[in-house]
Structures are given as C-alpha cells and as structure tokens.
Amino acid sequence: KLSFCLDIESRAQTRSPALSGIPIFLASLEYVTGIAYDRILILIGHNFGDPFAMLLRAAGFSKVEAFGAAREIFPELAINGDFENRWSRVERIDPADTLDLLSAWSSAEVITP
Secondary structure, rough: OOOHHHHHHHHHHOOOOOHHOOOHHHOOOOOOHHHOOOHHHHHHOOOOHHHOOOHHHEEEEEEOHHHHHHHHHOHHHHHHHHHHHHHHHHHOHHHHHHHHHHHHHHHHHOOOO
C-alpha cells in the first residue's frame, strides 16, 4: 500500500533496494507484479536463483537494474558471477509470460508436509 501512495519520482527509486530499503523494494515488486509479499519472500529465498531472476524479469527490470537490485540483496553476486548464468536464461522469456507463470504459482495452494 505504501508503494501505491508514492509519486512517480519516488516510485522509480523503489526499483533499487539501496535507495528504498529492502522492505519497500519488495513492496514495490508486489505492487508491480500483483504477487503477494509473502510469496515474493519465498521467490527470493536464501540466494540468488532462477525464481528471483524471473520475478525481476516479470517486473520489467533491465539486466543492469536486475543486477544492481540482486547484488544489494545478495552481495556475493559481485564475486561468484552467478548472475550472468541465471539472467541469460530468463531474459529470453517475455516479461508478460514470466508474470503469468509466477502469478499461477502464486495463486496455487501451498501444501506443507
């Protein structure tokens, strides 16, 4: 809801966790994609993986924006080079298709063992 109330200039800053802080960055992703905040936390996980790369792609991030955002959350990306491999897989997917896939996953019932 905070992201919805921001003006255009302030909303642009939410594309960077360094400028907005991680909670507002994630809230902005929720606003842009329609995927619930708790589901976004699951997508992010504990390290940079394909699901988070797909989320950034669905939100329309460029490669440079995605790397900057991912590096703020996972600083080891600047060292291990994992970003290039993951982003090269998701950048070939249309952002709308990526969002459709993530939205379908997000609306699915989560079954815990």
